[in-house]
Amino acid sequence: xxEPTRSRAIYEGKAKILYEIEGDPEHLILYFKDDATAFxxxxxxxxxRKGVVNSKISAALTTLVxxxxxxxxxxxxxxxxEQLVRRVEIVPVExxxxxxxxxxxxxxxxxxxxxxxxxxxxxxxxxxDSLDDPMLLRQWILEFGFATESELVQMREYALTINxxxxxxxxxxxxxxxxxxxxxxxxxxxxVLADEITPDGSRLWxxxxxxxxxxxxxxxxxxxxxxxxxELLQRVEAAIQQS
Ligand code: 5GP
Numbered sequence: 001x002x003e004p005t006r007s008r009a010i011y012e013g014k015a016k017i018l019y020e021i022e023g024d025p026e027h028l029i030l031y032f033k034d035d036a037t038a039f040x041x042x043x044x045x046x047x048x049r050k051g052v053v054n055s056k057i058s059a060a061l062t063t064l065v066x067x068x069x070x071x072x073x074x075x076x077x078x079x080x081x082e083q084l085v086r087r088v089e090i091v092p093v094e095x096x097x098x099x100x101x102x103x104x105x106x107x108x109x110x111x112x113x114x115x116x117x118x119x120x121x122x123x124x125x126x127x128x129d130s131l132d133d134p135m136l137l138r139q140w141i142l143e144f145g146f147a148t149e150s151e152l153v154q155m156r157e158y159a160l161t162i163n164x165x166x167x168x169x170x171x172x173x174x175x176x177x178x179x180x181x182x183x184x185x186x187x188x189x190x191x192v193l194a195d196e197i198t199p200d201g202s203r204l205w206x207x208x209x210x211x212x213x214x215x216x217x218x219x220x221x222x223x224x225x226x227x228x229x230x231e232l233l234q235r236v237e238a239a240i241q242q243s
Contacts, residue, residue, distance in 0.1 A: 004029060004084060014041055015054070015200060025087065032058075032081045036200070038219040040132050045218055047226040051081040053233045058196040059083060060240050061166055065193065068165045070158045072193040073185060088185025088194045093147050094125040094133060095155050097163045098179040102203050103216075105179075114210060120163050122156050127183065154191045155184050166197060170204060173235050175213060178203035199232055 004021040006029050011018040014037040019029040032051035037044050055077070062074045075084040098105060101115040124136040126146070141147050147155070159182055167177040180202035185194030195201070199214040206213060213232050217225045 004078065015051070016196070027075065028085050028087050029078060030083045030085045032083075032196075036215065036218050036225075038215065040129055043219065045225075050226065050229065053229045054196060054198040054200060055081045055083060057233055057236055058198045060236050061169070061197040062193070064169055065162050065165055065197070068161055070161050070165075070193055071190065085194075086187060086192065088187050088192060090127070090194060091147050091151065091155070091184045091186060091191070092127040093136065093141055093152075093155070094127050094181050094183055095159045096123045096125060096179060096181045097121065097159050098123070099163070099167065100176070100178045102178045114205075120160060122159055124152075125181075151184075151186075151191055158182075158184070158191070158193060162193070162197070166202075169239070173239055174207045175235075176205045176207055178205055199229060204232070 004024060004027065006019040007022050008020050009017050010020055010028070015033055015035055017031040017033065019031065021027055021029060032055040034048060034050040035044070035046045036050060059074065059077050062072050066072050066074070073085040073088055075086060078084050098121040099117060100113075101109075101111050101117065102113045105111070105121075106113045124138070124141060125133045126136050127133065136146070138152065141152065142149060162182060163177065163180070166180070170177045180197070181195075182193060182197065182201070183195040184191050186192075202214055203216060204213040205211065212220075212222060213228055216222065217228050
């Protein structure tokens, strides 16, 4: 198999770039940058190896999720910060799963962070930087054609499987999966996970101490951001090697 050659960049997001591949319209190269942003890019930062750490964590967790039956865009790693992925049409609905009260849920309802929920919440947000990703009602999603009823059912099922598999994995490392966001894409009639699973898009708290091992360290200026991401990668890799 010849190594894919990057051509035009078709999308540059806050933390990633997607490149087309010469002679292969069905795949793309996903490049993880060292940049970090928060609050819809109002806060910006960057640290060395951030893209490498996120690419490796995402590849490891995506592989776990794939083994549990969730189809994903991930094909294989091409380098430390580049992945070969399947080309999809992105569904403009971000799916958030919550196990504990934190972040915007705590803020909107004036609640303390950390309280357990009786069951995982599944929420939907409109993928729109210019509108700050507003929360969506189911009837809005259907009325405006952002996703179909059957796509919503499928995305919910996959998101809950990801929650179970990734949640159990982190639990075995002494880490609580508080919440996370994922995005899905269409390939023909099927839905596949088309997003990273990283500490950028999830909340991960150390059991017992509630030390934050995720992007809230950057968002909230908690310090040791790069070191904490590296620590998380080491813990993930050690657990994968043992399994
Ligand atoms: P919240 O709604 O509490 O801000 O976020 C819930 C979860 O989804 C958190 O784990 C957060 O990191 C993730 N999340 C929500 N929106 C985004 C987004 O636009 N980008 C990223 N990377 N993560 C998001």
